[in-house]
Amino acid sequence: MGEPQNWTAAYFSPEMGEYRHKELFASGALLLGRVTYDSFADVWPARPGLDRGEQAYADRLNSMPKYVVSQSMETAEWENTSVINDDVEAAVAALKTEDGQDILIHGSATLVNYLLNAGL
Numbered sequence: 581m582g583e584p585q586n587w588t589a590a591y592f593s594p595e596m597g598e599y600r601h602k603e604l605f606a607s608g609a610l611l612l613g614r615v616t617y618d619s620f621a622d623v624w625p626a627r628p629g630l631d632r633g634e635q636a637y638a639d640r641l642n643s644m645p646k647y648v649v650s651q652s653m654e655t656a657e658w659e660n661t662s663v664i665n666d667d668v669e670a671a672v673a674a675l676k677t678e679d680g681q682d683i684l685i686h687g688s689a690t691l692v693n694y695l696l697n698a699g700l
Contacts, residue, residue: 608681613688614650
């Protein structure tokens with residue numbers, strides 16, 4: 581999970597790219613912890629020189645609803661991002677009851693462990 585730019589290239593393949601593309605487009609929202617959010621928000625809003633498939637991926641990621649769980653953030657700058665900083669369990673449970681596609685989580689190890697322990 582840590583610093584994917586430092587290790588994922590050796591494992592990337594066209595099949596992996598296709599899987600990641602399908603995974604993103606099958607999802608209706610993105611849920612992130614603050615550290616992962618910071619990393620994504622620094623990179624995805626301005627991805628120059630992308631090929632058509634990569635641009636579609638970036639456009640989808642940038643335009644979809646995003647939720648960042650953080651006790652230290654009040655607002656988020658990345659397009660379509662809401663901050664969850666109070667009653668995380670209730671907020672995530674409410675998100676899960678909404679109509680739509682799956683909620684995707686990238687990285688966010690602390691958040692994933694918290695959600696697993698909460699039964700979410």
